[in-house]
């Protein structure tokens with residue numbers, strides 16, 4: 001048996017032929033990875049689209065390409081396609097084989113990345129009025145990319161090695177070159193070891209680049225607080241009482257809900273409900289857990305489309321529009337536009353983690369109002385100053401406390417100069433010591449004349465800041481009274497029972 005020839009080995013490693021083949025390996029890997037990433041992104045989006053005519057072709061693609069060996073696919077493109085009258089060049093065959101297979105792997109990675117972005121991010125983008133395509137590009141994709149990047153880097157390292165399969169179709173990459181050198185010099189061990197050194201170097205260099213890229217794009221992890229801190233309260237259940245409502249101020253109606261109802265899997269979360277919110281009014285919605293408060297609030301800007309009924313924003317219907325052929329469902333695009341008039345603040349802040357505080361606030365202005373970047377950022381700074389965050393404009397959400405994040409969310413909701421603000425349990429996810437600062441910002445807004453609808457469990461705040469109290473139970477609105485009457489001793493017994501349950505004394509109001 002031949003001994004190991006160090007000279008021959010070093011000669012192979014430093015051979016210009018090997019260097020040339022290494023270059024071919026690099027560009028083939030980059031090109032195939034690019035094809036795979038672009039196609040895989042499209043497939044990943046199709047898989048998460050929820051549209052059968054997109055998901056089924058994508059699933060079939062994955063089934064075929066993940067279920068058959070890569071080598072078999074390459075040989076199929078190389079030998080079977082010419083027989084089918086589709087002769088491809090060597091380069092096209094190699095790129096197609098590697099790229100199409102990679103697309104199937106990338107589709108799963110992209111799908112996981114997209115699914116890792118919480119739904120609240122889509123809702124927050126929608127509540128600003130961003131069109132789904134803009135929300136996807138500006139909010140969802142940047143977050144998904146940071147999840148996708150590490151596995152994408154690993155796939156590329158795999159791709160560098162996978163190019164060696166192209167040796168089977170005589171593609172002049174590294175392995176093929178070492179095969180040729182092995183045959184011509186009768187030194188297979190040294191030749192293959194020489195090629196291995198090149199692969200090792202290429203992958204080591206890529207590992208360093210990958211580490212740098214990952215650090216550079218390090219995910220500013222969304223530290224959205226979990227939503228399990230909401231306090232659960234349940235008042236006695238039973239027959240729904242007669243509704244208690246009184247006529248209200250004569251100010252102009254800003255939001256009017258008429259007969260809105262919503263069911264989830266057959267469960268009636270919200271029975272047909274009417275609600276009027278007049279300009280400058282602060283309406284606080286109270287009720288036990290699961291009574292339909294959030295569902296009612298979310299139908300007011302149609303972020304939860306009601307099954308029945310309609311919502312009118314300054315006299316404009318969200319559900320219906322008049323067309324040439326009569327009344328028809330309003331298209332999503334138009335709903336997005338009307339929705340811009342209503343700001344929304346979520347329990348879990350739903351700030352966009354890839355943007356700073358001021359960028360979060362400026363995004364809607366730039367994307368929807370066409371305000372120039374500098375002007376939008378300057379307006380964002382003013383709004384942040386209004387919620388006492390003038391010194392945090394450049395902070396990313398992860399760098400802020402829960403209370404600070406919620407105040408950024410309030411500034412963001414105000415950025416579009418909404419006619420009304422909706423708050424969905426804005427302090428439930430906060431530590432007790434930061435609740436006060438958010439309530440102070442909300443009280444300031446109320447004093448400044450903002451129209452607000454607030455779902456909350458903060459009774460003290462309700463007594464202090466609300467004009468009206470709406471009480472929900474089992475999906476019904478069973479009380480809608482001015483705050484002084486709601487907290488008076490002769491308030492409806494069901495509401496008083498609820499207050500006693502949460503250990504509040506109505507007469508102390």
Ligand SMILES: Nc1ncnc2c1ncn2[C@@H]1O[C@H](COP(=O)(O)OP(=O)(O)OP(=O)(O)O)[C@@H](O)[C@H]1O
Nearest residue numbers: 230264265269287288289290291292293294295296
């Ligand atoms: N997306 C959903 N899918 C299925 N069921 C839902 C959904 N949203 C709400 N529900 C159900 O509808 C009912 C009303 O929920 P909703 O969140 O409006 O109540 P809530 O009064 O705001 O409660 P909480 O104070 O606990 O937030 C509950 O039974 C809830 O489980």
